[in-house]
Amino acid sequence: LQEDLLDTTQETSEIGWTSYPQGGWDEVSVLDGQRRLLRTYEVCNPYAQQPNQSNWLRTGYIESRGARRVYVKLRFSVRDCATLKPPPKRNHLVCRETFTFYYRQAGGPTEADKWEWAEEKWVKVDTIGPGKSFTRDLGKGVQGPHMDERILDFGPINRKGFYLAFVDSGACLSLAGVKVYFYKCPFTVKGLASFLETPSSGEGGASLSEAIGTCVSGAQPIGTARLSLHCGGEGEWMVSSGSCVCDPGRAESEDGTKCPACPPGTYRPPDSPISRCLPCPSNSNTITSGALGCVCDKGYYRTPEENPQSPCTGPPSAPWDLNYEVTGPGAVSASWRAPKDLGGRPEVLYSVACKECMGGRCLRCGEGVTFRPSQVGLIHTRVHLSGLLPGVPYTLEVQAVNQVSELSPEQPKHSSLNLSISQSVPSAVPIMHQLHRSKQSITLTWPEPEQPNGKILDYQLCYREKGDEGESLYLISETNTATIGGLNPGAIYSFQVRGRSEGGYGAFSGSMYFQTLLGGSEQAEHQVDKLPLIVGSCLGALAFIGISVILFLILLYKSKRRETPYTDRLQHYITSRGLGVKYYIDPSTYEDPAEAVHEFAREIDVTFVKIEEVIGSGDFGEVCRGRLCLPSKREVAVCIRTLRTGSGEKERAEFLSEAGIMGQFDHPNVVHLEGAVTRSRPIMILTEHMENGALDAFLRQCEGGFSTLQMVSMLRGVAAGMRYLSDRSYNHRNLTAHNVLVNGQLVCKVSGLRPPEQGARQSLRWAAPEVLQLHKFSSASDVWSYGIVMWEVTSYGERPYWDMSNQEVLEALEQDYRLPPPPDCPSALHLLMLDCWQRERAQRPRFEQIVSSLDRMIRNPNCLKSVGVSSSRPSQPLLSNCPPDLPSLSSPHEWLEAIKMQRYKENFDQAGYTTLEAISRLTAEDIRIIGVTLSGHQKKILGSIQLLKAHLQPLEPLEV
Numbered sequence: 004l005q006e007d008l009l010d011t012t013q014e015t016s017e018i019g020w021t022s023y024p025q026g027g028w029d030e031v032s033v034l035d036g037q038r039r040l041l042r043t044y045e046v047c048n049p050y051a052q053q054p055n056q057s058n059w060l061r062t063g064y065i066e067s068r069g070a071r072r073v074y075v076k077l078r079f080s081v082r083d084c085a086t087l088k089p090p091p092k093r094n095h096l097v098c099r100e101t102f103t104f105y106y107r108q109a110g111g112p113t114e115a116d117k118w119e120w121a122e123e124k125w126v127k128v129d130t131i132g133p134g135k136s137f138t139r140d141l142g143k144g145v146q147g148p149h150m151d152e153r154i155l156d157f158g159p160i161n162r163k164g165f166y167l168a169f170v171d172s173g174a175c176l177s178l179a180g181v182k183v184y185f186y187k188c189p190f191t192v193k194g195l196a197s198f199l200e201t202p203s204s205g206e207g208g209a210s211l212s213e214a215i216g217t218c219v220s221g222a223q224p225i226g227t228a229r230l231s232l233h234c235g236g237e238g239e240w241m242v243s244s245g246s247c248v249c250d251p252g253r254a255e256s257e258d259g260t261k262c263p264a265c266p267p268g269t270y271r272p273p274d275s276p277i278s279r280c281l282p283c284p285s286n287s288n289t290i291t292s293g294a295l296g297c298v299c300d301k302g303y304y305r306t307p308e309e310n311p312q313s314p315c316t317g318p319p320s321a322p323w324d325l326n327y328e329v330t331g332p333g334a335v336s337a338s339w340r341a342p343k344d345l346g347g348r349p350e351v352l353y354s355v356a357c358k359e360c361m362g363g364r365c366l367r368c369g370e371g372v373t374f375r376p377s378q379v380g381l382i383h384t385r386v387h388l389s390g391l392l393p394g395v396p397y398t399l400e401v402q403a404v405n406q407v408s409e410l411s412p413e414q415p416k417h418s419s420l421n422l423s424i425s426q427s428v429p430s431a432v433p434i435m436h437q438l439h440r441s442k443q444s445i446t447l448t449w450p451e452p453e454q455p456n457g458k459i460l461d462y463q464l465c466y467r468e469k470g471d472e473g474e475s476l477y478l479i480s481e482t483n484t485a486t487i488g489g490l491n492p493g494a495i496y497s498f499q500v501r502g503r504s505e506g507g508y509g510a511f512s513g514s515m516y517f518q519t520l521l522g523g524s525e526q527a528e529h530q531v532d533k534l535p536l537i538v539g540s541c542l543g544a545l546a547f548i549g550i551s552v553i554l555f556l557i558l559l560y561k562s563k564r565r566e567t568p569y570t571d572r573l574q575h576y577i578t579s580r581g582l583g584v585k586y587y588i589d590p591s592t593y594e595d596p597a598e599a600v601h602e603f604a605r606e607i608d609v610t611f612v613k614i615e616e617v618i619g620s621g622d623f624g625e626v627c628r629g630r631l632c633l634p635s636k637r638e639v640a641v642c643i644r645t646l647r648t649g650s651g652e653k654e655r656a657e658f659l660s661e662a663g664i665m666g667q668f669d670h671p672n673v674v675h676l677e678g679a680v681t682r683s684r685p686i687m688i689l690t691e692h693m694e695n696g697a698l699d700a701f702l703r704q705c706e707g708g709f710s711t712l713q714m715v716s717m718l719r720g721v722a723a724g725m726r727y728l729s730d731r732s733y734n735h736r737n738l739t740a741h742n743v744l745v746n747g748q749l750v751c752k753v754s755g756l757r758p759p760e761q762g763a764r765q766s767l768r769w770a771a772p773e774v775l776q777l778h779k780f781s782s783a784s785d786v787w788s789y790g791i792v793m794w795e796v797t798s799y800g801e802r803p804y805w806d807m808s809n810q811e812v813l814e815a816l817e818q819d820y821r822l823p824p825p826p827d828c829p830s831a832l833h834l835l836m837l838d839c840w841q842r843e844r845a846q847r848p849r850f851e852q853i854v855s856s857l858d859r860m861i862r863n864p865n866c867l868k869s870v871g872v873s874s875s876r877p878s879q880p881l882l883s884n885c886p887p888d889l890p891s892l893s894s895p896h897e898w899l900e901a902i903k904m905q906r907y908k909e910n911f912d913q914a915g916y917t918t919l920e921a922i923s924r925l926t927a928e929d930i931r932i933i934g935v936t937l938s939g940h941q942k943k944i945l946g947s948i949q950l951l952k953a954h955l956q957p958l959e960p961l962e963v
């Protein structure tokens with residue numbers, strides 16, 4: 004930037020400089036080429052009286068206005084001496100073609116008379132003459148238009164002003180224009196530092212003058228570097244150092260020159276690398292400008308760990324769709340759906356409160372009510388409660404909380420549910436026996452239900468003639484014996500019985516079939532031996548059975564009722580247990596298995612079947628859930644297995660034979676066949692729907708979620724189903740947890756019933772040694788498989804023999820290795836498993852004995868308390884479920900990683916368990932105290948500790 008201090012070219016009136024002596028410089032007005040009026044100074048005294056006379060022309064006082072170096076642009080014209088005439092005689096011709104230019108600094112205007120027209124009082128800038136363009140243009144005098152221009156500069160100026168002087172010593176010259184100016188850098192803001200207007204350096208050339216800046220309002224210098232900018236010789240800023248940054252709550256304006264405060268709704272935090280104001284994060288705001296952070300809206304919070312830039316979040320809304328199902332005596336499983344609004348946070352935990360409310364007063368539920376996996380801090384949307392008393396009105400409240408819930412003054416949102424468990428009802432009567440029969444009556448007896456759940460008030464019998472689709476008939480008996488009269492001679496009747504306690508009726512027993520005597524038979528039959536109740540106690544009973552068999556065969560032969568589907572095979576209804584239990588008939592003995600289906604299964608019209616959802620796929624086609632709605636029957640949920648279209652005859656036969664088998668069985672622990680659709684396509688087999696699906700998957704899903712008693716009851720169910728099947732001489736040949744289905748009440752039912760000719764398809768890990776070596780299937784080989792199922796159940800669906808290869812499993816069995824007890828497995832159960840895994844099949848228990856053993860355990864739960872490896876058994880080496888390289892583990896961290904529990908490393912470290920030795924001594928209580936709260940994890944860790952202990956005492960043989 005250039006600032007003018009003086010410019011004569013703009014003057015139109017008298018300039019008024021001082022000249023000395025008289026007759027020297029003279030101020031005249033001339034017209035320039037464009038005919039504009041110009042004020043000029045002229046001097047021309049070549050014929051001087053005294054040869055060295057100096058003619059001074061001095062400007063007025065020029066204020067320097069801070070200039071350090073001053074530039075002067077002169078416009079002048081000098082007359083060529085050659086054009087002058089010779090002087091008159093007395094005079095000298097002193098012709099020069101130059102003049103001298105001086106300056107002199109002054110603190111202010113000085114009185115004229117104090118001036119001394121002497122060179123030494125002045126500083127000479129230069130002697131000036133015409134430039135190259137000078138032409139000896141004859142005849143054109145001072146008014147000649149040829150003008151020279153020179154720019155001169157001087158400095159440094161350190162006083163308030165100065166004078167200029169032009170000294171002529173005998174030239175003819177005209178000073179047409181004098182312009183005095185200096186360069187300065189204008190006020191500027193750079194890097195948020197402001198720099199005042201700064202004149203260029205007084206030294207001239209490339210030298211710079213430094214300006215020191217200050218941060219603009221609302222900004223602070225960055226670091227300690229000084230804020231400077233340099234003004235170049237021609238008034239241009241250059242070479243900066245240091246800069247400023249806006250204070251928190253303020254941000255740089257768009258032109259980068261100011262730091263205005265952030266407007267309401269925005270903020271800029273301290274130390275933010277971002278130079279803009281940021282909009283407030285969700286659920287927060289600011290009312291004033293210049294905010295460093297935003298304040299959470301009402302009802303929203305930040306945890307102490309969250310920084311002020313985090314969005315604010317709120318507590319979750321209430322869980323919803325809270326409901327429950329009864330899972331056993333005094334036990335319910337409550338489930339709910341996650342809150343619709345999680346308050347903006349990812350986590351949500353649930354706490355369950357249980358109250359007993361009566362007459363408007365609510366108390367906390369008694370100590371006896373237990374919660375699994377826990378009462379508070381639940382991650383999943385399900386909790387299992389047990390120990391609930393029948394008839395007590397309970398209120399369950401499920402609260403949803405997250406990390407900001409405790410910052411809120413409000414109570415966490417919850418859903419509540421009233422529940423009351425009805426008085427427990429008796430369990431099903433397991434079996435019925437015939438005591439007596441005649442042509443019109445049958446006398447039956449039965450044992451008391453295994454769980455009477457109070458006093459049995461009476462029994463209800465339900466019966467109907469086989470093949471009669473009409474109403475069933477009922478009879479009440481106060482004892483466990485009843486005579487049913489008014490029956491048709493020689494007819495087969497199905498009977499069911501159920502007990503009633505204060506809580507109401509229990510479930511009906513499975514249907515059992517008994518036949519009245521034929522018309523020709525005179526003698527009534529008595530079965531006073533109560534055979535099934537005192538099995539094998541009486542030879543007379545055997546004799547009676549023999550007679551019965553012969554009698555029946557003769558009668559059947561006589562009756563020649565070949566059209567009755569039961570006639571040919573009636574011998575199957577006659578067993579060592581007396582009438583009422585039948586053998587299973589292999590459908591492959593029929594020419595067409597569909598015939599077996601029609602004999603044992605009800606044909607269903609497809610119009611009564613409603614498919615709702617595909618739930619899986621089996622070997623033959625899709626498996627669906629649906630509903631069966633038979634006319635004048637209650638609608639039931641069914642599982643529909645379809646035969647894929649395009650299947651061949653062989654597949655159809657195989658598919659239907661399963662229904663042909665299932666249809667012969669009727670037991671609460673064997674999946675019940677509803678019927679089959681064979682007269683339309685696709686062919687379908689309809690069974691009862693088992694809400695919880697396959698047992699293996701269900702166990703894995705519920706890891707750690709069952710009480711020992713629940714596990715034992717589930718196992719009892721499987722054993723009872725198998726006892727029923729083996730009693731009918733049906734060998735399952737592929738009993739695995741995958742082939743057991745679980746319903747909504749946790750009742751386990753045996754499934755996967757296929758005919759033997761469908762190949763030996765037993766999975767190796769479940770197979771008994773004689774099956775593996777000789778393909779010898781028997782009830783005893785099913786018992787071995789049942790032992791493996793027990794292990795699957797108690798290990799919550801762990802794969803038997805873990806990841807060992809088939810070859811390793813075979814070798815281990817060969818060397819009499821057996822699976823060890825899963826973590827927390829009661830010794831009594833493991834002992835039963837070991838019994839099932841006896842190499843000699845004759846030494847294995849029968850299902851009947853297994854059911855009794857389990858019943859004993861249920862009746863006396865104390866015997867389930869001892870856990871782990873039992874020592875009351877002959878030595879039998881154990882398999883380890885630790886990684887095979889257990890000996891290579893050297894630290895607790897490695898051990899935790901090996902069992903996939905590394906998340907607890909810190910807990911073990913903090914509790915000071917830093918050696919494997921120390922860990923091998925930990926108890927269940929220790930594990931809980933150090934913070935392993937999930938019961939599944941506690942079990943896993945404890946199980947591994949047992950093995951660790953065994954590993955650390957390698958020479959001591961382990962007894963089982």
Ligand SMILES: Nc1ncnc2c1ncn2[C@@H]1O[C@H](COP(=O)(O)OP(=O)(O)OP(=O)(O)O)[C@@H](O)[C@H]1O
Nearest residue numbers: 618619620621622626642690691692693694696697
């Ligand atoms: N009655 C049922 N109720 C509920 N789910 C069932 C029922 N029967 C079968 N399922 C489900 O359908 C799946 C397939 O049934 P299917 O009996 O055909 O099994 P599969 O032939 O052994 O095949 P996969 O081994 O693939 O399960 C089962 O694993 C089970 O989850």
